[in-house]
Amino acid sequence: MRGSVCHHGLENSMSHDRGCLRRFMLSWAWPSPDTFTPPLPLCSCEEGLCEEEISTVAPAGMMRGACGKSRAQVSDLRDQVYPENGLDPFPGEGRVVGLQRIRKPWDRTEHPGSRMTAEKFLNRLPKFVIRQGEVIDIRGPIRDTLQNCCPLPARIQEIVVETPALAAERERSQKSPESPAPQLSMLRIKSENGEQAFLLMMRPEDTIGDVRVLLAQARAVDATTFEIFSTFPPTVYHDALTLLAAGLVPSATLLLRAHRAPRPAPRPE
Numbered sequence: 001m002r003g004s005v006c007h008h009g010l011e012n013s014m015s016h017d018r019g020c021l022r023r024f025m026l027s028w029a030w031p032s033p034d035t036f037t038p039p040l041p042l043c044s045c046e047e048g049l050c051e052e053e054i055s056t057v058a059p060a061g062m063m064r065g066a067c068g069k070s071r072a073q074v075s076d077l078r079d080q081v082y083p084e085n086g087l088d089p090f091p092g093e094g095r096v097v098g099l100q101r102i103r104k105p106w107d108r109t110e111h112p113g114s115r116m117t118a119e120k121f122l123n124r125l126p127k128f129v130i131r132q133g134e135v136i137d138i139r140g141p142i143r144d145t146l147q148n149c150c151p152l153p154a155r156i157q158e159i160v161v162e163t164p165a166l167a168a169e170r171e172r173s174q175k176s177p178e179s180p181a182p183q184l185s186m187l188r189i190k191s192e193n194g195e196q197a198f199l200l201m202m203r204p205e206d207t208i209g210d211v212r213v214l215l216a217q218a219r220a221v222d223a224t225t226f227e228i229f230s231t232f233p234p235t236v237y238h239d240a241l242t243l244l245a246a247g248l249v250p251s252a253t254l255l256l257r258a259h260r261a262p263r264p265a266p267r268p269e
Contacts, residue, residue: 118150127158127188128199132173135160135199156190158197161218166201185249189215189228192256204249209239215256226256 122139129136143155160166165184172179187200189211198215208228216223229236230252243249 118146122146130169130201132170132177134170135166135201156197157195158199159218161198161200161214163201163214165203165206169201183250185243186251187211187243187248187254188252189254189256191219192226192258202243204242204244206243207239208237208241208243208246211243212239225259227259228254228256230254 122143125142126138128138137158140155140158169181169184172181183204185202185204185206187198187202189198189200190196191198198218200211200214202211212223212226212228215226215228227236235246237246237254248254
């Protein structure tokens with residue numbers, strides 16, 4: 001190519017294949033005067049201007065190949081477009097290392113927790129409402145309807161316990177429905193195994209002992225065999241404590257557990 005230079009000593013140049021000299025231009029530095037005489041200064045063959053200098057030491061054929069007017073043809077193919085071979089796409093779904101599946105542009109992205117499920121829908125509904133002295137279950141019938149089309153966890157059996165406050169509220173709603181409703185406390189107490197939940201309508205002045213007696217009657221067990229407690233804050237409620245003093249008004253969720261024997265007092269050293 002034009003502008004490229006092939007460096008050789010004079011002896012190596014004369015013995016080199018002449019095909020190389022036809023493609024490249026010749027440039028060399030003559031060794032020092034102590035080795036060869038007469039010295040030949042640096043000769044750069046460009047545009048065929050050094051023909052007289054080379055003719056004294058180089059054969060005619062090599063001189064013609066090195067400095068002749070014949071040059072390689074160079075074409076500018078930067079704008080040439082080479083069509084690609086029409087290859088069919090690989091069959092199947094693509095895979096990459098570390099991923100289970102390549103996401104496609106039309107795939108819908110759902111963030112965790114953004115999808116409305118049947119369980120979330122039920123949790124947004126009130127568990128029950130009181131109408132004319134009756135405790136009406138709201139979630140139960142809707143859960144039964146959704147159970148036919150959506151898999152739901154096992155339903156907790158909810159049992160409404162008959163209490164004096166519930167009977168008085170039922171009587172008031174029938175005789176004087178326009179009168180204001182008194183302040184009441186609605187308790188939801190879950191059994192030890194978590195399969196049942198007891199709903200009790202109580203007065204604020206009722207005690208934990210009153211709740212214990214009503215639960216024992218509804219469950220047909222001894223009242224001394226279980227404890228009533230809450231997890232937040234972790235508290236075991238004593239029988240003499242009123243619901244208002246315990247902060248269980250107007251509603252609260254409590255748990256039952258088997259009665260635990262009190263820990264023995266530490267012995268003095």
